Amino acid sequence: MRPTDLERQLKGxxxxxxxxxxxxxxxPALLQSYVWQDYDLAPDFPEMHGFLEFWRTSLEGALHSVRYAHKRLIAPGSWHCVDGQIVLN
Structure with a gap:
């Protein structure tokens, strides 16, 4: 079973x-574009490399270029366990 997005973020x-x-x-004279997005581990990017390998072996469109950006959404110091409750009214 694949872990949830939150579990993956907590693992880096x-x-x-x-x-x-x-x-x-x-x-062949026309460039087309595709945007791929998933959670991945920097700096090796195994998920992206796996997708690009699938593209090369299974799809007809020859790759021209790949630009990518990566952002960790949860940093080690930004996760805090809060134990409490505030009730209004």
């Missing part, structure tokens, strides 16, 4: 977005 995963430019065989 961050949100990775890849902007992929590719060419289809029918129109």
């Amino acid at each position: 995963y961050g949100l990775t977005t890849a902007h992929i430019l590719y060419r289809m065989p029918d129109y």
